[in-house]
Amino acid sequence: MTLPLSILDLAPVRHGETPRDSFAASVALARLAEDAGYRRIWYAEHHNMPTIASSATSVLIAHVAAHTERIRLGSGGVMLPNHSPLVIAEQFGTLASLHPGRIDLGLGRAPGSDRNTMYALRRDHTSADGFPDDVQELQAYLADDSLVPGVHAYPGRGTRVPLYILGSSLFGAQLAAALGLPYAFASHFAPVALQDAVAVYRRDFRPSAQLDHPYVIAGVNVIAADTQADADEQFHKAKRARVRSLARPGRRLTDDEVDAVLSSPEGGQIEQMVVYSAVGTPPDVRDYLETFAKHADADELIIALQSPAADARLRSAQLLAGAMLS
Template identity: 80%
Template sequence: MADLALSVLDLAPVRTGETHADSFAASVRLARLAEARGYRRVWYAEHHNMARIASSATSVLIAHIANHTSTIRLGAGGVMLPNHSPLVIAEQFGTLASLHPGRIDLGLGRAPGSDRATMYAMRRDATSSDSFPQDVLELQAYLGDETRVPGVHAYPGRNTNVPLYILGSSLYGAQLAAALGLPYAFASHFAPAALQQAVALYRREFRPSAQLDAPYVIAGFNVIAADDRADAEQQFQQAKRSRVRAFARPGVRLSDDEADAVLDSPEGRQIAGMMQYSAVGRPHEVRDELEQFAKHADADEVIVAFQSPGADDRLRSAELLAEVALAG
């Protein structure tokens, strides 16, 4: 796997009985391990109104992790740009880049990262995503030495040239990333359907840019590695139950048996299918499946979402994968 970069997507999960502070402490531990073991970067995703995800204030979390690490790249995977003004995001990530030079990435998505009611609470218009391409260009200009709004510059931000990445799970993001000459990250860890078609389109239509002279693909992949395969499979079942519970109506609490019954239904199998691209088992088994996935996805880099329910088990997964995939 010498030519394949491995990175980490930290979903900053909050388990039942834990606090957000517990989640942040676990994220620090994971980033430190990733830095020590040779992972390329750690990204955090913007979500809102989700009690079990703690990364809503994405730039603040990145700043916290950066203060507890030294060299590893950190970034958003991603910021949902229609929720924000490009100027404010340029200022936030320009600040991060000024404090931690050469370490900050900015992945951009156009989904809300929330439900309709939360969109309203964020004062976001339902049509905000229509201007996503223009907003990306406006943001890119703020981070360089130009501006698309006469007389307005990002301070901090100007001339930091924070690298941009386009995130997506459809052909739309692939087309935009190709047209702008930006790296493309596909969310195959939860939206697998269009992976190969989107990557092929991106590579075919890519136009070189000042940031990037050749296509670069990052693909998301779920991993649970354990010393014992049965343990890994049990953790994966718990992860699928958690996914079902996340889709349950507010106030509905499902027991393990009830969640398993949902997983056996057509709707539940569809939810479980969101985790199609997953490797579960002992370290060498996981490494082999990850290598096969990278070829299947035609990816230059795989960003791994460690899906073990507990923080200690996620760290163990990251450690075991590093031992077989990043050694040397």
Template identity: 70%
Template sequence: MALPLSILDLAHIGEGETASDSLAASVTLAQRAEEWGYQRIWYAEHHNMPTIASSATSVLIAHVAAHTRAIRLGAGGIMLPNHSPLTIAEQFGTLATLHPGRIDLGLGRAPGSDQQTMRALRRSPAAADTFPQDVLELQGYLTGESRIPGVDATPGKGTDVPLYILGSSLFGAQLAAMLGLPYAFASHFAPTSLEEAVALYRRDFKPSAQLERPYVIAGVNVIAADTKDKAEEQFLAAKRARVSLFVGRDRKFTPEEADLILESPAGRQIQQMTKYSAVGTPAEVKDYLDRFAEHAGADELIVASPATDRSAWLRSFELLADVRGLIAA
């Protein structure tokens, strides 16, 4: 039986697009994904990034939820050290109250920004140190067993919004195992520790009220197209775009300049970020994902499409759903 298949929507603002265009595209994708049979869609918290429109993550989830009927929606993730646990419990408690049984809450401890933006967020550099305690405090608000006497989340109390620990290192794996929570590994951009982290998580997992057995979600990039050449063309365009984002700080490079940078040490790091990428025809993509799921020891795959062309981006998810048998005949 095929594993559940979900989507990480990066809410990318493409060249020539506005944030409004990006958010409208996210609604369209969610509506189509619901028809195609995807399990869930997650959005990630990023700040001060001109090409990503998901900074107000809970607001985006609310908007998409209001324009869909049944698909699960959530954060992949909320960077908890940027917020008080009570605030996030109230936000996601409100979402769960408005859309019962549809809301997920993935949690990370990275800033989702640079040092200057951290200061603008009023975040202390030491905030990540209390991440485990903050997760437990947040969980208490959502289950109705507050760890802060006399303080409850309203809405939030008793909504039991399911928590997921996100990570790209052994720390997240250890925490998810200790707390008995599902673990989502960001192998779509940080592939290095995937196997070691999943093995550690499964070995040390302790059952909890939320989860009896370990549950691993692994991220992977996908560009599916009608021909392999079209998919490879989109993949190259995506890597060139990352050169502008990570090396040029949004400076525009010619294709020739970007290709030279991709062959440099800095470029090879960008290439490494895309190590786990399924690129090709639908059949080729399916075969890759089947092998990747086994390699990752995954219970669910969450796919992100780095395709820079908006129609190719949407088409990737449609072709994948079709070849994986998600689309009803």
């Protein structure tokens, strides 16, 4: 059986480009992924990050859905404590009504931003405490019921958009297991608890109306290139970009300054974040991913393409599909 592969698209805005350029690149990637046999593409909610254009996640999903035909599209994820469950039910109910059978709703509890932005989102530090209740309220809106008397989601009611719990700790694993929902682990940037969280999820899983057996999606970074040297160079540029994204706002670091950070003890944190990365030629990437899927006990992998240029990102997706999906 072919290992299902999906893509996490952060809609990167590269230096000298605009969000419009990013959206065009996301459409091009989705079309390639649809033709190549990828299962789904997810878009992540981030805020106050000039290099990521997926903050209005449902709007981006709608745009890409209008330019594709079959591939599943969804959030990876919507940070639910930033929103009213009713509003998210209406948004994704609208998407599901426009594109039936193609929409996923992945949910996370982190702010997807810094502290000041969290307050600008009208969120306080206790918002995450209500995440389990918010998930169940949202789930009810998308079914034929409601936990709020007299309130229903229109559109949304009866669409039963499938929910996924996203996480990088035991909390998300326990919640997904208790609610009988699929679990997606963010091992592409927060790898530490991967195996423990998946083990807890599989052990404690309770069947639900949506899912009768555990289902795990694990994130992993990928750069597939025609040569190992090219893949390695792209990976180094990707790590440089990650250092720059963590720098003080308004400060533009030189390559030498970034490389000095990467070679310092602090740079070890970057290396730890990307410890699960398949970098190389298609056969090597395939071997890595097959081994990683067993290590993660994953039913599906979601690929975070790390190539720094849009054309290289498309090439990476194409080479990976040729190695694993053909």
